[in-house]
Amino acid sequence: MIEKQHLINRFVSYVTVDTESDPESNTTPSSAKQWDLANALVEELKQIGLQDVTIDENAYIMATLPSNVDYETPVIGFISHFDTTPDFTGANVKPQIIENYDGKDIVLNEAENIILSPDDFDDLLLYKGQTLITTDGTTLLGADDKAGIAEIISAMEYLVNHPELKHGTIKVGFTPDEEIGRGAHKFDVDKFGADWAYTMDGSQIGELEYENFNAAGAVVTIKGKIVHPGYAKGKMINSMYIATDFINSLPRMETPEHTEDRQGFFHLYSINGEVDGTKLQYIIRDHDRGHFEARKEMIQKLAEELNEQYEKELISVEIKDQYFNMREKVEPVMHIVDIAEEAMKMANIIPLIKPIRGGTDGSQLSFMGLPCPNIFAGGHNFHGRFEYVPVESMLKAIEVIVNIAQLVGKKK
Structure with a gap:
């Protein structure tokens, strides 16, 4: 799969760009600085070999990985958002790389005595021995949802470089302003052209969600x-x-x-x-x-x-x-959830199917005619200084995307 350091470098390059959205703004994107990362993503999608790469006047990005099989398959999509929440500052993010995490307290900021501790966040203990990316305690990290973007681009890059892996047409979509509830407002479902999609915007490894508030x-x-x-x-x-x-x-x-x-x-x-x-x-x-x-x-x-x-x-x-709750739109096409569940099992991941206590672009997109369950991106403690993401969870998310592509691309 994708080389670990390559993924880390890609992710860090995203989170160090400030893309905080602004709920007081009436423009799309709500903050001009979101264009900085959006334009860079467009160039990267072109560089890795995707086709029909576009960005519209509202910074919605779409791209296509063409089918490499000679029979018809469903067209699927993967979607993430590049803005970060206004709940906590995303300016001057300084990621810290914790190799071989030992299960003990992590000092994020010695000067301000900011500590990421398993006493407060016991899910840290799930990742002993792994590589964690954390904040320096003064900002959020932005794994919500730049981890999802890194995973989608990395998976597409892997599929481009491994044409022996058979897949149908895959669409990629990146959106602004999800954190202020507008991520899907101007998403052109018809232009995107997928039969269904998955948002890579969940938290813990294994999460698979098709219900929300x-x-x-x-x-x-x-x-x-x-x-x-x-x-x-x-x-x-x-x-x-x-x-x-x-x-x-x-x-x-x-x-x-x-x-x-x-x-x-x-x-x-x-x-x-x-x-x-x-x-x-x-x-x-x-x-x-x-x-x-x-x-x-x-x-x-x-x-x-x-x-x-x-x-x-x-x-x-x-x-x-x-x-609204996307369940009523996804249940009639539950095979799309079954495919994601099978893709996780292929990657030796235990699926954690549970309702989202929040919202997602996938909810709005489902009601716009694009059924769109949500898959883990790997991060924890979103929207604050204690946010972190295990790199191994991101690697597994990439594997899940690749597995979904192959499952959908099988000849019936």
């Missing part, structure tokens, strides 16, 4: 009335107290810190309040579509009940759906 955002606006506090009796309406009533009326244990697996939640992530007005921002999540709709209805009904209680229209709610 149904998701919505809710903005709760509460109007108050400000008057001089010395003469406020019977006149002042403090919107922050009403906001407190609203917050405390939702199920306290149905929040991210109290839920797991397929359990949904209400997540209050922002409060901006004064006496005269308060705004609450929530995200609503549930794997079950019926429960998801019930959660949205609960938010609306709570606002109505509090308005009745206060005998004034003080609370208004705006709810917008964000994405």
Whole structure:
């Protein structure tokens, strides 16, 4: 398979380019600096021998590895995103290479006493003896999802260099702005031309996911009335107290810190309040579509009940759906999941099939007509200073991609 140091060099070249996306921007890509890596990826795809390499005005990249068989096969795709989250800085990333990890604490930054410890992250112990790539403790790493990009490009390079491995037509797609929920918004499914695809955007080795949250955002606006506090009796309406009533009326244990697996939640992530007005921002999540709709209805009904209680229209709610559970689009074509599962077993990987407690470009793409399960890229602790990726997991991801290509390319 791909030489280990070659993969490390490729990955490091990606993560040292700052591609943080910007949720406040209305452009695509949301930050101009995403073009830096996007343009470099275009050149690299050409260099390794892919055809029809394109980048559009919104920085969506597509390329083709032509079939090398003389019979028809399905056209498949592999997709990853090149932006990094705005949750934590991705500027001036300084990757550290930990050879033959010994299972002990890793000092990321001695000066700031930042330590990556198995006491806090016990999954580290899965990778004793392996090569880890970590941060220096001051930035995220960007394995989400530059590991996926490195794996896809490396797998395509391997297939180009090994024409004895038979495969059908394979499409490659790289997108901006996935981390702010817009990665698939301007993805041209028809131009991509695949029957189905896989996002390489999961975490731990073996992950294979075709379920994700149904998701919505809710903005709760509460109007108050400000008057001089010395003469406020019977006149002042403090919107922050009403906001407190609203917050405390939702199920306290149905929040991210109290839920797991397929359990949904209400997540209050922002409060901006004064006496005269308060705004609450929530995200609503549930794997079950019926429960998801019930959660949205609960938010609306709570606002109505509090308005009745206060005998004034003080609370208004705006709810917008964000994405839906791809399961309903993937289940009718479950063979695409079965193929990925078989490809992992061929690589001596135990498949970990589980729901995503989040979203993925694959969800939106599935509803756009491109069924798109999600496969591990190998990283852990995304979106923060403790992010790391085992190189051996990346090598296995490359092997899985190559195995999928061969399985789909078999003559029926």
